[in-house]
Amino acid sequence: MHPIKxxxxxxxxxxxxxxxxxxxxxRSSWKPDPEISDPRKRLExxxxxxxxxxxxxxxxxxxxxxxxxxxxxxxxxxxxxxxIDFIWLTDQELDSVGIQKNQVMEGRCLFAQKLHYDIEIxxxxxxxxxxxxxxxxxxxxxxxxxxxxxxxxHQEKIGCKALNDNQELCQCQLEGFx
Numbered sequence: 001m002h003p004i005k006x007x008x009x010x011x012x013x014x015x016x017x018x019x020x021x022x023x024x025x026x027r028s029s030w031k032p033d034p035e036i037s038d039p040r041k042r043l044e045x046x047x048x049x050x051x052x053x054x055x056x057x058x059x060x061x062x063x064x065x066x067x068x069x070x071x072x073x074x075x076x077x078x079x080x081x082x083x084i085d086f087i088w089l090t091d092q093e094l095d096s097v098g099i100q101k102n103q104v105m106e107g108r109c110l111f112a113q114k115l116h117y118d119i120e121i122x123x124x125x126x127x128x129x130x131x132x133x134x135x136x137x138x139x140x141x142x143x144x145x146x147x148x149x150x151x152x153x154h155q156e157k158i159g160c161k162a163l164n165d166n167q168e169l170c171q172c173q174l175e176g177f178x
Contacts, residue, residue: 007154008147009063015141019088020057020101020117021066023073024050027085030140040127043134047126050087051119056106057089059115068162069115070143071155072107075162080152084143087133094119097128108162109155 010017024030029049032042058069074080094101101117121129143151156163 007063007067007150008143010060010066013088013141013143015060015088017061017065019060019090020094021060021069021086021088022050022055022057023084023086024140025085027140027142030085030087043127043130044123046134047123047130050130051121051126053121055119055121057101057117057119058112059117060088064111065115067151067155068109068112068160069107070148070151071160071162072109072112072116074148074152075108080163081145081149083145084148085140086143087138087140089129089133093129093132093136096132097125099125099129110161112162 030046033045036042036045058065058072060066060069070084073084074082099119099121101119103114104116104118105113106116107113152163
């Protein structure tokens with residue numbers, strides 16, 4: 001018999017909600033390139049790797065919000081049990097560099113759809129945001145494969161539509177979350 005795997009908490013990641021999660025391609029893309037001596041060019045490279053002109057972010061107020069976001073991000077992956085690298089942002093940080101959020105329903109998890117926002121982010125705003133985050137000593141984080149797997153098992157148990165194509169109602173619908 002396998003031991004029960006504990007679900008990760010936001011505290012495990014050092015996150016105090018409310019925050020927005022921005023998935024990044026890799027944790028290494030968030031680190032300054034030691035080959036680049038010019039600090040501005042380093043920030044440009046980080047911003048370019050971390051943000052597109054229109055970038056998705058997900059509002060997270062609770063562990064369940066986080067689990068739903070992880071399920072949505074994992075839904076269309078070939079292997080669902082992968083590391084998910086991300087950074088987190090606050091409303092104040094986005095506002096301070098003039099970035100507006102637009103709520104856009106997206107994702108296969110019905111609950112997470114309402115947590116999704118698009119941000120229109122110009123190159124200079126992305127650089128300013130990355131500079132602010134770096135000044136705040138913001139690190140990239142990783143939801144490891146084992147953690148992702150335990151989250152997805154939890155989401156499957158509640159019938160999350162991101163992981164189940166069946167027609168039954170998921171717990172989010174039954175409890176009126178969506």
